[in-house]
Amino acid sequence: MQCPQCKSSQNKKNGFRRSKQSYKCKACGCQDVGNPQKKRYSPEVKQLCLKMYLNGMGFRAIARVTEIDRATIINWVKERGKNLADNLPEEIPEITWVRGTPNVCRKQKE
Template structure:
């Protein structure tokens, strides 16, 4: 840990203030405390969480894998979604193709008989 004023690496402990360790620089005698924030995650973890979300994993599963809160994962995904703009239509659609699954599902409902299932 370096002094914020002179960037010297030599320091000694100088008491505790508000439950945090205080240090004193040996060269300039400046007193300072270190503010470590435990809630800041590396950018690599955030990218990995977003990648796992795009692969189809849920928030809780991502939280268990990366050992972070699922609420944090949710906030990251939501913030990323707010930054991305959706593609806008540039013209009218002339041709629409329907998949054969629509016809299959429609015919399956007509053929389903409850007596044959028992």
């Protein structure tokens, strides 16, 4: 195993971090955990959480059902929101009431 900073192979064991063996470089003193692995969720799980959110479930409810941290779900929603295009119409139609029912009146272009 090489040090990520100085690329030296002179390492010694230096305890455990989050149930993983930790190493310390003898050359530069850098501490490192060999082969750290992030927990990744499948695209299907992300899609399921986003569908739950779009169908009106709250972040806490989704976290309880899927057993995924609430902050992770919030980050997924924010990430997806940034990728959306602004498809809002330039002009908002005027709504008038005709005999108790709403009627959408659009201004015609001249």
